[in-house]
Amino acid sequence: MSKINTVLFDLDGTLIDTAPDMANALNILLEEEGFDILSFAHIRPVVSDGSAALVQLGFPQLEDESTIDRLKKRYLEIYENKLCVHSVLFPGMKKLIEHIEDQEMRWGVVTNKPGWLTDPLMEQIGLAERAACIISGDSTKNRKPHPEPMYLACKQANSRPENCIYIGDAQRDIQAGVNAGMQTVIANYGYIGNWESTNEWGADFSVDKADEIIDLL
Known part of the structure; x- marks a missing residue:
């Protein structure tokens, strides 16, 4: 690995x-x-x-x-x-990000949300300056599950796909990570419907809380 x-x-x-x-x-x-x-x-x-x-x-x-x-x-x-009235980091996420930064690792965001919503949300939540990359749905020609935004994230974070792990709560997230050659993690705490079969997504790992990812690093 x-x-x-x-x-x-x-x-x-x-x-x-x-x-x-x-x-x-x-x-x-x-x-x-x-x-x-x-x-x-x-x-x-x-x-x-x-x-x-x-x-x-x-x-x-x-x-x-x-x-x-x-x-x-x-x-x-x-x-x-009303972009950031009740929006908050998921439980355990603050601890995870602090761990990543303490280990002098990098972290970033790859989302299909358009930049005109992503950027102000990251600003208002207080994370924009800390992220090594913020890739939105309109940052590249193709969106997830295409690997193009994942490659741009690597470039901006000065990393390589094989040195990245991608966490998401949708099948297209896992597909995008796999397509880019990254390790992948399903965020079971996210917005996953009870009709979805996450064991068919092909992820490397899954977590029930954000700070469980610390053990994967």
Whole structure:
């Protein structure tokens, strides 16, 4: 096993618990449109799939593309204005990041979230200056599960894929890490639906709490 010197995280559902703010934005949109709000438990497993999936969850009966586009745009406006109200680091994540830094290792983020949301969120949560790289969904031509954003993260963090470990809570995260030649970890604490079979994702490890990753390093 190659020596790990860089730890890379997916953002939503892995590094930061953004579900409360993303769910709140959807429920505000539903109320604006005259619909009943959804329970947090119903929304949470869909958060990692982004705004399009959340709008589809909230308005499953809609088929008109222009209406869907309007709702998605409005959803993003609401979310941008309430980006980091209730979002926090997952339990154990502060300890993990401090361990990584204490060991003089590097860490960063690779997410499909667009940069105009990722960057201010990382700033507001207080991590932007500490990350060796922040790769968003629009940082490269291809998004996860394509390995291109993973390679860019390596370049910016001055590392190599075989020296990186990538943690995520979606199948595309694990696929992206595998495609790039990285070791991979499933964040079981993230936004994983009970219908998903994570043992089929092909990850090297899985953890129930963020600080369990310390033992893998």
